Amino acid sequence: MALNGLLDIEIAVSDPRALHSFWTRHGMVATSDHVLGTSDRPTQLRLKEGAYRHLTKLRLSCERESDLTDIAQRLGDAGISASVKDTTLVCTDPVFGHVVEIVVGSPHPLTPTQDRAFNGPGRAPRIDTRASAVLDRSTPAPRRIGHIVLGTPHFAKAVDFYAALLGFRISDQIRKGLATFMRVESDHHNLMIQPGPTSYLNHYALEVDDVDAVGLAGTAVVAENHEASVVGVGRHNLGANVFWYLRDPAGNMFEFFSDMDQIVDAETWDRVHRRLDWEGEDGPAGFSVWGPKDPPPVFFNPPDIAEIGAGRQAAGLD
Ligand SMILES: [Fe+2]
Structure with a gap:
């Protein structure tokens, strides 16, 4: 696999200081x-001030320099410009508009x-x-950013960018790409x-022990905000992770998760499980094996979605 890591994300929010303070109270460094x-990774979540809540940068890693030229070639063939300097490729996500940096x-x-x-x-x-x-109820420290989920009306184009051009591997799909x-x-x-x-950050997910x-x-x-829980606790079907979705003070939904399926032998996964x-x-593609069976409407439609849509429009994004 050429791409080999999700390094960190950067998000824009109206009050980065409040979000920074929230996460230092909840176990981040x-x-x-x-x-x-x-404790293991000094950079996981970068914060900046923005007119509306959105992902501004996604940083990934790849195995070797030739991966960068291969990716740049595929992007170029698709009409997406990318710059490669030393060991870093930078391009712009054609659907969401955030920067993608690959090192x-x-x-x-x-x-x-x-x-x-x-x-x-x-x-x-x-x-x-x-x-x-029971003995130690102190707030467990998040261990890393494990994944992000993005929502968009242009999901086929977005999947094409990440899978066909950047080289993400597809683990499962619902309804052939929905x-x-x-x-x-x-x-x-x-x-x-x-x-x-609209195109927006649905949630970021932090792995805990x-x-x-x-x-x-x-x-x-x-305990800090009785309204913070969105849905949880439960275990997802696809990915099998135990989840609890909550909302941070900036309005982002985030997930504490644990025990996700791990895929090392891609060929076996694709042949047997994918x-x-x-x-x-209902059934294996449903929201949960146990726990809440359906997420609430705000799970797919956050309260500030109109604000995000207006912000994107003002920024010249559709
Ligand atoms: Fe998730």
Whole structure:
């Protein structure tokens, strides 16, 4: 795989300071006054001030310099200009309008999670003590940005840009492209494209250590703002991640997730598991295996969607 990592994202919000402060209260590391990271990765979320809420930059990594020239060639053939300087390619997403930067490298490795001991029938690794989630209720630290989801009326064009031109691998599709899960790492998805009333950032997703960490991290956000929860906790079908979706103070939906399907042998995945024609809300393509069966309407239609549409129009984007 040429592309090999989702490095970080940059988002524009009306009050970056408030969002920065929120994330430092919820376990992210303040690398600077506009950059947030994690213990392993100093840059995960860059913040800037903007007239409306949107993704401004997506940074990816690839294996070698020849990958950059290959990508630039494919972009050029499709009429999309890209500049390659040293070990960096820069272009503009033709649908959403954000900058895509690809550098030769890879994401910094993650320090492995320390396993919690879970008791079960006939198996009790934790005896004579309380569960770690009971003993330590401190806010779990997000470990990395794992994926983003983008909504757009131009989802076929967007998928073509990421899959055919940049080289994302498609892990699953609902109704042959209505929703497309794509990856550059072993995660089932680092990017998902789905329909939307305008082109917008649906959510960014932060991986936490395990299911208890999803619960503890979400609970800490809700303790601060009782209105913050959007939907969760549950386990998704496609990707299988345990999720809790919440809203940050800037109005962005974000997800705490854990335990996503990992794809290392792409050939086996494509042959045995992948489907490009998943159907319907019930069954394997549905929203959840357990937990809420359907997300609320705001999941696909955030309260500020008209503002985002107007902001894009003012910026000359459709
Ligand atoms: Fe997600």
